[in-house]
Amino acid sequence: MKTAYVHDWLAGGYAGAEKVLEQMLDVLPGTPVYTMVHEPRDFIGTPLEHADVRASLIQKLPMGRQKYRAYLPLMPFAVEQFDLTAFDVIVSSSYAVAKGVLVSGEQLHLSYVHSPVRYAWDLYQQYLREANLTAGAKAALAKLALHYLRLWDLGTANRVDVYVANSEYVARRIWRTYRRPARVLYPPVEVKRFDPSLPRENFYLTMSRFVPYKKLDLIVRTFSQLDKPLVVIGSGPDFEKVRALAGTSVTFLGRQPDEVVADHMNRCRAFVFAADEDFGIVSVEAQAAGAPVIAYGRGGSLETVVHGVTGLHFQNQTVEDLAAAVLDFERSSTHFSAAAIRRHAERFSTERFKRQYREILDTAVAARRAGQDPERAVLALPTWS
Incomplete structure (x- = not known):
């Protein structure tokens, strides 16, 4: 059956959602990808470099590829x-x-949801505060735009035949937001590119886009206060703001290629992860390298980091709680x-993802062909080990 992929945008870097799309394309090679905007330079050297990408009308608007988030109110139309x-x-x-x-009644629509729109739902108030949009005319316009985005998002919930969530955490949020059940399919991690046999060295590691909800400022302030060695990999709009908080024990490497990231994960004493994430591929990559993870104990981390076995959880996003977790880890690090x-x-692993994704897709298609409910068929699949 002829298939098309629809992805929000292919710009701003090669992150977790793009790694999922890459493996989906590996299952169905040559499938066209429809997206809001496409910045080819961001994907040079990645598996998505030669994908058949078809961008929306936003691509042709002024600064569409660079300032695409400013066109968010137009995206539902696009x-x-x-x-x-x-x-x-x-x-x-x-x-x-x-x-x-938009799909017709004869088409099957399966949606792999990384998250319901976080800045319109769960992170609405936090987004407004961090963007300094709590008062004034500009704030009123932003609130109105997000209000209509919520109405549109909720109104489109039944355009999907089968929901697939990237974690149990997201599946619960899909139910709360859309009142639809979802099958959980964890994102793929390239486990084989990491080497857990290398000796661990005396530095901690964190890696992320420099955006507020990733809480890199919290990690940097904590390690500066503890005066413990921390390496930070990544880039983003808050880079200079976070770097200004750093003490002499913190080293910033900026954005790095995969081989540099893997090398640091293979050697770090532990990986630090302070965000309330839907899943958090980067923390699983660190575990693939054999590194314990010190993670905020909420969201996807509760499903990916086993407290006391593969890492430690801390309960509040504060310097005090993270510092206590780091010191607790150092007292127990030989146990990992x-x-x-x-x-x-x-x-x-990627192999597990592709096998389960193929099973979900084949089950949904077979149910539709048989005149049955594809959602019910997918939810009835046996639990994967």
Whole structure:
């Protein structure tokens, strides 16, 4: 059956959602990808470099590829302009508007949801505070735009036949937001590119985009206060702001290629993860390298980091709680086994993802062909080990 992928945007870097899309394309090579905007330079040297990408009307607007987030109020309209009538199956990879694509009654729409739109739902108030949009005319316009985005997002919930969530945490949020059940399929992690056998060295590691909810400022302030060595990999709009908080024990490497990231994960004493994430691929990558993870004990981390076995959880996003967790880790660090941590990470391998994704897709298609409910068929699949 002819299939099309719909992805929110392919700009701003190669992150977790793009790694999921890469593996989906590996299952169905040559499938076209419809997206809001496409910045090819951001994907040079990645598996998505040669993908068949078809961008929306936002691509042609002034600064569309660079300032695409400013066009968020236009995105619901833009995603509905994709002509997908030639396809039998639509698979959306959605954390913003992709799930709202228009489909006909004869088409099957499976949506892999990384998250319901966080800045319109769960992070609404936090987004307004961090963007300094709590008062004034500009704030009123932003609140109105997000209000209508919520109405549109909720109104498009039944355009999806089958929801697939990237974690139990997201599945619960899909139910709360859309009142629809979702099958959980954990994102893929390239476990084989890491080597857990290397000796661990005396530095901690964190890696992320420099945006507020990732809480890199919290990690940097904590390690500066403790005067313990921390290496920070990543880039983003808050880079200079976070670097200004750092003491002499913190080293910033900026954005690095995969081989440099893997090398640091293979050697770090522990990986530090302070965000309330839907899943958090980077923390599982660290575990694939045999590194214990000190993680904020909420969201996807509760499913990916086993407290006392593959790392430690801290309960509040404060310097005091993170510092206490670091000191607790140092008292117990000899209890962690790199081999056991790696075995845990192998539950999230790319091979496992592709096998389970193919099973979900084939089950949904077979149910539709048989005149049955594809959602019910997918939810009835046996639990994966």
